[in-house]
Amino acid sequence: MTIVKSLLLFCLAALAEIGGAWLVWQGVREQRGLLWIAAGVIALGAYGFVAAFQPDPHFGRVLAAYGGVFVAGSLLWGVLVDGFRPDRWDLIGAAVCLAGVLMIMYTPRP
Template sequence: MTVIRSLLLFALAAVAEIGGAWLVWQGWREHRGVLWIAAGVVALGAYGFVATFQPDPNFGRILAAYGGVFVAGSLAWGMLVDKFRPDRWDYLGAAVCLVGVVIIMYAPRR
């Protein structure tokens, strides 16, 4: 149950951070306006709080593992929202990052 909770929190953090950054990008680069930017800032702030709910008490471990989730999530967001087409190297890189997440977060420890 703890692993499932952790994975759901990583997914929620990815939506908040990647979505927030995308909203800022849209507001600034695509000239959609200050409300898009403000929504992005709120989402990015929410991301900061989501990470605090991870069951592991180590900030460095959580953020290091989240880095791998961010890489894979960013590619997925690009595919779903911006119709980005990753190549095989993007997929391989994301897979390597996700293996790193599993090792960092869920390897047996004493």
């Protein structure tokens, strides 16, 4: 159950961080305005809180593992929201990153 909770928290964190960055991007680069930027800043702040609920007590481990989730999540966001089509190297890279998440977070330790 702890692994499921951790994976769900990683997904929620990715949604908050990637979504927040996308909102800021839209506000600035696509000139959608300050409300978009403000919503992005709030979402980015929420990311920090979500990450703090990870069951593992080691900040460095959680953030390092989250990096892999962020990579894969960013590519998925691009596909779902921006019409991005990843090539095989994007997909292989994301798979390597996700394998790193599994090794960093869920490998049995003494």
